[in-house]
Amino acid sequence: MNDSFSIVGKKVFRQDAYAKVTGQAKFADDINFPGQLFAVMVRIASAHAKIKSIDYSEVINDSRLIKIIDHSNIPGNKLVGPIRNDQPIFCFDKVVTPGDVICMLIGENVDDLNKLKRKVKIDFEELPVLNDPLKSLEENSPLIHPEFENNLIIHYPLRKGNIEKGFADSDYIIEQTYRTAFVEHAYIEPEAVIAIPQETPNSVKIVGSIQNPFTCRKVVASVLNYPLANVRVIQAELGGSFGGKDDTMNILSARAAIGAMITGRPVKIKYTREESILESYKRHPYILNYKVGAKADGKITAMKIDIIADGGAYSSMSPFVTWRSVVQATGPYEIENVQTDVRAVYTNNPYTGAMRGFGSPQPIFAVESIMDELAIKLNITPDEIRRRNCFTSGSFTASGQKLEKHDVNLIKVLDTAVQKSGFKEKWIKYHSLQEFKSLEHKNLSFNDADSLILKEQDYLNNQNYLRKGIGLAVSYRGCSLGAEGIDAAAAYLSLQNDGSLFLLCGLSENGQGLRTTLSIVAAEVLGLTLDKIIYLDQDTSLIPDSGPTVASRATLMGGGAVKNAAVEIRNRLEKLLVDEWNLAGDAVFTFANDKVKYFGGGAKEISFNELCALAYKKGISLSAMGWYKGPDVHWNEETGQGSAYFTYVYGCQVAEVTLNMATGEVFIDNLIAVHNPGRVINLLGAEGQVYGGVTQGAGYALWEEINSEKGFIKELNFDQYLIPTAKDVGKIKPYFIEGRDIYGPWGAKSLGEPTLELTAAAIANAVRNAAGKRFFNLPLNLEEIFLGKKLKAESLNRGSA
Template sequence: MKKSKFNIVGKPVIRQDGLEKVTGQAKFADDINYPNQLYGVMVRVPVAHAKIRSIDYSAIENHPALTTICDANDIPGAKKVGPIKQDQPIFCYQKIVTPGDVVAMLVGESEEELLRLRELVNVEYEPLPVLTDPRKALEPDAPLIHPELGSNLVIHHPLRKGDVEKGFAESDYILEQTYTTPFIEHAYIEPEAVIAIPREGNKGVHIVGSIQNPYTTRKVVAAVLGWPLAKVRIQQAELGGSFGGKDDIMNILSARAAVAALKTGRPVKIRYRREESIQESYKRHAYYMHYKVGFTREGKIKAMKIDIIADGGAYSSMTPFVTWRTVVQATGPYEIENVWTDVRGVYTNNPYAGAMRGFGSPQPIFAQESIMDEIAVQLGMTPDEIRRINGFRSGSITATGQKLEKHDVNVLTVLETAVRETDFARRWRENQQQTKKRLDLAALEEAAANPGPFILHKEDFLEPEEVLRKGIGLAVSFRGTSLGAEGVDAVAAYLSLQQDGSAYLLSGLAENGQGMRTTYSIIAAEVLGLRPEDIYYLDLDTGYVGDSGPTVASRATLMGGGATKVAAETLRQRLEKVLRRHWNLPETTNFVFADRTVYPENQPDRKIAFAELCNLAYWEGVNLATIGWYSGPKVHWDESVGQGPAYFTYVYGCQVAEVTVNLSTGEVYVERVVAVHDPGTVINLLGAQGQVYGGVTQGAGYGLWEEISVDQGFIRELNFDQYLIPTSKDIGEIVPIFVEGEERYGAWGAKSLGEPTLELTAAAIANAVRNATGRRFHHLPLNLEEILLGRKLYPTSKRGSV
């Protein structure tokens, strides 16, 4: 680590909100209740695609447990919302387009009574043909999900660089392959909850909830109410995990709660149980990816042609942006002269897909890193060799025509570090030479004769010593930091020093559990020579600081860290000025701020306590509060050809997975993952390691178990008995290693880490499984059936049907 120049930065620091979280005092949204509070319970229709004819409440209208009913007729403003296209109704009134859709909300004092009453609402509807295969969405006879849009195409991102046909002609070999990845549930352990409180007089509405992006929620609620933004005040409760998942769904729930609160004049709470959460909330997109790569005998990639269909489900949500990151990064961290990429996001009647940790990168990384290994195998090279030949270096040109410069382009550095740490090439070669007799059920099925494919022949059995096989695999990535050409990229941080040297800090970004408050406190403390615990981080409320955009895209440390540093430096300069005056020092005097004291650089013995200095400034009438503002440099983008400097800087990572595969059952156990990341400067070592452990574990879940499967639009896995996320027993050792590259942006060059940690793991595991089994698997997750059969099997009966 590069570290001596810092007092606190880069060291392990205990998190600011830890104490209340280990004592049970932290208030998550459902822990908060208001006097006179009502509950809202959703009414859904068990159909994936239908035209709504009528909604009949007569069976419950006069029930004493019912305070009111809210549906589309109660919405004064925008009836449909969405971050990019406004296609998602708060309450459906024309059509049902996916089973999670809500037509009305019952409001009353007893949630249980409402849950019973909702079964009695009678919705008449006309079923429509259901579209669940996104590959068919653009066919001429496909049912239109949103007829008013005229097409099921949400977005098409083309990218054209060089001449791919020429590139293929110059290639000695061409590989072509299709890969798929499933819908994924965020699986935050805290289900959604929100309360809307009508405010007295003309002050508007106050909303407290498990909200990831309070400013976005405010926009949606204001639009739905037809109100100015300033009348809507959003406060984030302690957030029980999000991973990109508490955005759209929370905006919509907040809007429903607000509508009901204003209609009844009482606080209204909505809280979901797990099944409802999984049913209605959005997912990570399922992808269908076709890759064609041309390369020379020497291993140089000459051309890549990529065709990707992203299943956006019923609503557009973040699909245009998610797929945009895909188009930028789909060729991986490799310099390729000729690229032709098409990424299309389409509507279906499946659950809708939006932001989730990774945001359009885990899918193409699985495909691109799989095919890179196949190139290596074909050429008799090791996976690290083929990446060394093609990997970005300083000055490389990306697929979007961007020159990588002015920061450490560390693709090969993270690769070499991981390879060295794991003795990769030697072990990979050794494993390649193992005998790999496998219970190949697909082959058995093909050769099926009497008595059927399910009964083995003696030669099919594996001997005990043939059962377990080791594999090692790696994956590398580059990732554009923050929003890029997606949107406005600027963040505010409010810092206020008190007379006694303590401080308030608040940024416009949100603590989603990742440890952002701690990171910012460290940055402010480093600049001012304080300890992180001297900084009191305030609760996020849209009333206090400026709109800083969403807390997404692993931008919190980079952007908010930058803003915090600006604020702290501004106040430091004011204090320095006071001290120069007080001690009659020349303008050129530099000061050291450390250990809650301040002294001139050349007079270490002449110290003043930080608190005393603040007091001095206070009595001189100096403004000790400021708002730091950090905005990213401009980026631009040519949509028609997918060219331009997409992001202002990038981070790099390499993960090596070591697995054991049971060739007779298809079980894969991840023994060890070495995760080497260049996040720029590490601010909090404990937090950074936590991001790696958590991201790798989620990535392993993506690789091996997790899948939201859909049966005619209906989700099969509605709770944690069926949607399997990793437990404490399911993953072996994880070794985080940080390579801290030089960077101009952010606080001392601190960039991004949250998403890079997740996006590589599944690909590395898939490559390790290939190394262990000698077989390439193209469809995530690599579950038991996939490994032995090469396909998934789904139950025919529904949960709870027995």
């Protein structure tokens, strides 16, 4: 930690904390407008069907209905999507998953509308349903979107070196297949948005729980066929997003906007939890085949990776999500010969898109599991196999990128985690125990219930039913968007003539603490105390398009923009003081605690508010727009080679678990998380990211799973979809190893996603250590551990989960 900072790196309370914990913060559904109407969605119970006709005759004259809106009311694009325009705002020819919406009813009362929606008669013809992504590319598979020639959304190949030679040179080869589940973001606030017609003709204002206001504006403008400037998107306080309030919210905003423009009144859409889980996208389930060849000394010679990602019904972010997978699939290991193929495919399952981690938790689970298997095969400890292969400064990644211009401090991160946890000794101790076999004894035939009755020798006793295990995982992560897209952000700072400041950035506060982080950056440069800073609401009409708030890029890019703006203002103020105090042009000032000091010949001092008043009087501009653009990166789509991201971060987590062999329960006793975020701006915020990310990662490891039964979701609320509670995860201990970086504010890079992406892998390795056997399919729930498979209820009805 650099002591020369006055506020950067300290523990700072969130500026919005008080309003949020006292219930004063206004979330989208807390906001209402005079004359406001509501809209409810109409769906059919089918995962794949041709719409034959829609009959509104039973509702059209009902006094409780103000307007029916369907695809025929859309003036602009009827289909939207980040890359491929394949998702309808309202379905018109087919439905391809049960979350699909055919039309919406607008009226004054939601309860009335919910009664009316059952009277919309939709005649449809069922089509064959495709649920297995492994069958998506088969010749006779049903086509989800017949406008494309097959169900392939994207295929990313990556070729490096000579894979055959790599395997031929190896002494050991391991090949394994891993699977991960659909998971739900589980943001605590369900979707809500209001569209308000504006006085200027053909213009609309949107207020909602929107993660990416600029993306939302683009979608709404394209659907309404309006210029971008005619659509103003304002973000309400966001009750969690985790990547989840992007596509879904853009589409909901477009629906509300159509409704508002047609009725001339504000239209609100708010989802119940059930609707939220039904319609919103999930994290991609992956099927990952990994083949690894290594020399006897542990050096990996070749890695061949084949991944199928279930994109579900729409392409959404699949091309970006799977691109991150192809870049990072080998893990942070320098491997000469790599062949990776990642394919995303359509099915009739819920569609999948962005979620914290974004294509990294799945391959990390697979590669970190197989690294442990390799270590066990070579009779070395898991930390050692990683030390022998992991990136160091100047290493080349799978895509042939040389790691430079930042601290490649993975070994330091790993060593810190190993030392803090006592990993090596514990791992050896627990590993010496016998493979835990009793769980596999039943291969049940349901005609033979007697086989469920335990024999005397089957019983575990109170002395032997619990076991301990320890596991680690490492990861590296490309910061920000990389070769996915344009990477730049804006911030606007406006000092007032009394020394107070307002600040606005083109990136959003999504609950991650961005307002506080960016305020700290401005406060550090200008020497302000934080109570002088007011952070404005995100508003697309007040600040330039800065891209989406995703990819753990807000501190790096937004912080860079704020710093640039603050430095520009500070330079003007310094120049003013040089003139006022008759100093040399290169005079050095300190800005701290609302004071500006000069220590050269004859110390001088001025309070910050006096300085601002002076500048104002002299006609010097006290505001500035900061812009921050990442360096160029490039990617070759055919070979998967290129400088994917301009900088990277590194992490290592160590999980200790207790495995209950009598029940299959896994309890996380403690978890040590060591991360290199570049530079910590707010220590309290950084620790919060670790606690949240690890807990979410633990959910991914042990509980969370959306089951798509022929496309239908069973887990539509939190009675069935289980996220961890505070009681379910033991102590989490964060450590930060700072690195030197030339990008971002004082080298601050990324932390949000890195904290989550490797947790499940660390837990799975700890379970492996305890059980003496590998579990290949997330989540490692009771049945997965106890029976080595998942058990599913036959009915979609609610019951004991």
